[in-house]
Amino acid sequence: MSPCQNTIVLETRQVGRRIIKNGGVIRTVEGVSYSFFKAHIYNLVGPSGAGKSSFLRLLNRLDEPSEGEVLYFGKPLASYPPTQLRKKVSMLFQSPYLFPGKVRDNLLYCCGDKSPEEIESLLIRVGLSPDFADKDAEDISGGERQRVAIARALSLEPEVLLLDEPTASLDPSSSQTIERLVLKLADELCLTTIIVTHNPDQARRLGGETILLVKGRLIESGQTETILTTPETELGMKYINKELI
Amino acid sequence: MIETGYAQVLAAVLLAVLAIVLAKIKSIPVEKEIAFGTVRSFVQLVAVGYALEFIFSSRSFWLVMLSVGVMIMVGAHTAANRARHFRGGFIIAFVSMTAASLVTLGVMLALDIIRTEARYIIPLAGMIISNSMNASAVTFDRIGSDLKSNRLAVETALALGKTWRQASMRFYRDAVRAGMISILNFMKTVGIVALPGAMTGMILAGASPLEAVLIQVVVAYMLISAVTIASIIAGEMAVRRFFNAAEQFVAER
Known part of the structure; x- marks a missing residue:
């Protein structure tokens, strides 16, 4: 473990979120406390509606918690x-949105002063060839879109990458390419990576730690292999036995 | 010019009756609406006629302002019905239409194009308010539907550290332009496709076509200015309703 891995980058303290929908109150996240260390990979797993994406959105303040707090390097996000x-806490969505124009335009979207060499190195970093910059953002495949979106996020030199089911709409081969890329980036750039996945096998391949959420609550957390083979709770057992929908 | 009195209006009712007969023959279920519209438009316009006679003869500046205020309130209420995706549509429409009226009428008064008399202020304010009302309504509708249907684009920009203004800029611009489309088309085709109402009215009332054209040009410039002001203010204030101080997109999913 490198020294940088002892630093807590993000921390949630009893964080919760309630939303009002159709006149009723829904608790999407409830009392989740967790510490995310630098350069670690975290898998957020759980059945549909477990609050995985809702939790992720609280970490870069795309949504506001209704209770508790989120700290970034020890200070409240606010x-x-x-x-x-x-x-610094960059988020990618399930279906990446690329802005109209060339791939280059997307890579310059955040920092317009990037040099051609920097654009080239961003593309190489995500496993794309430099001439990809001239492609129309509309004309590339799903896996390539996701890689361009990752490169665009990297142009900001983030500390944390939040990935919301980045491979949900990709074929198995493209999914594994993204997984390898996530592992490589976490290692090379000391990136803290928090990835929502509905696929336990993907979590196993990514390793790191796994957090199981059910109905907005943190049920289990720890080393991925332990959580996905010998969970301590009944809900954890039900999850790995695919009894939770 | 033939004098138009109640006898001529009664004769013209024949045209409305013709419309009802045609609808009946073709089984288009609008006879009741035509009949109702015929009576309603007569009552409304005659009432307005009497009201204007009263206001014009009173020579009270405050009565003129009160009339304009009522027109803006009704217009703002109508425009607010199109603010389906956010709250506060009435206030926004009220502000945008009031600003459009004050600026354009103020400039025209300052440049001595018109005088502070009811016969200038009320008809021109009516045109400004109805056009600003349509512009605000279209802007509201467009900004709401575009932002909601492009949630991913907006949130992607926010997630990449952009401000709410940067994240919504192109949708704001499209909405303001949509609000102005009608007046822009009007400016392109005015006099070619149709003669505008103000000009037609003047010609029917016996004014020379050239005099009517000059007034119409002034009206057109006044309207493009009013609609631009109304659309920009409506767009600016409406787009702000979709974001909070923490740069979060707060439209319901």
């Missing part, structure tokens, strides 16, 4: 300007 915070 103490950072949201625009600065999100450059």
Whole structure:
């Protein structure tokens, strides 16, 4: 373990979120406390509606917690300007959105002063060839879109990468390419990576730690292999036995 | 010019009756609406006629302002019905329409194009308010539907550290432009596809076509200014309703 891995980057303290939908109150996240260390990979797993994506959105303040707090390097998220915070805690969505134009335009979207060499190195970093910069963002495959979206996020030199089911709409081969890329980036850039996945096998391949959420609550957490083979709770057993929908 | 009195209006009712007969023959179920509209438009316009006679003869500036205020309130209420995706549509429409009226009428008064008399202020305010009302309504509708249907684009920009203004800029611009489309098309085709109402009215009332054209040009410039002001203010204030101080997109999913 490198020294940088002892630093807590993000921490949630009894964080919860309630939303009002169709006149009723729904608790999407409830009392989740967890510490995320630098350069670690975390899998957020759980059945549909477990609050995985809702929890992820609280970590870069795309949504506000209704209770509890989230700390970034020990300070509440609210103490950072949201625009600065999100450059350091970058989030990618399930279906990446690329802005109209060339791939290059997307890579320049966050920092317009990047040199051609920097654009080239961003593309190489995510496993794409440098001439990819001239492709129309509309004309590339799902896996390539996801890699361009990752490169665009990397252009901000983030500390944390939040990935919301980045491989959900990809074929198995593209999914594994993204998984390898996530592992490589976490290692090379000391990136803290928190990835929502509905696929326990993917969590196993990514390793690191796994957090099981059910109905917004943290049920189990720890080393991925332990959580996915010998869970301590009944809900954990039900999850690995695919009894939770 | 033939004098138009109640006898001529009664004769013109024949045209409405013709419309009802045609609808009946073709089984288009609008006879009741035509009949109702015929009576309603007569009652409304005659009532307005009497009201204007009263306001014009009173020579009270405050009565003129009160009339304009009522027109803006009704217009704002109508425009607010199109603010389906956010709250506060009435206030926004009220502000945008009031600003459009004050600026354009103020400039025209300052440049001595019109005088502070009811016969200038009320008809021109009516045109400004109805056009600003349509512009605000279209802007509201467009901004709401575009932002909601492009949630992913907006949130991607926010997630990359952009401000709410940067994240929504292109949708704001499209919405403001949509609000102005009608007046822009009007400016392109005015006099070619149709003669505008103000000009037609003047010609029917016996004014020379050239005099009517000059007034119409002034009206067109006044309207493009009013609609631009109304659309920009409506767009600016409406787009803000979709975001909070923490740069979060708060539209319901």
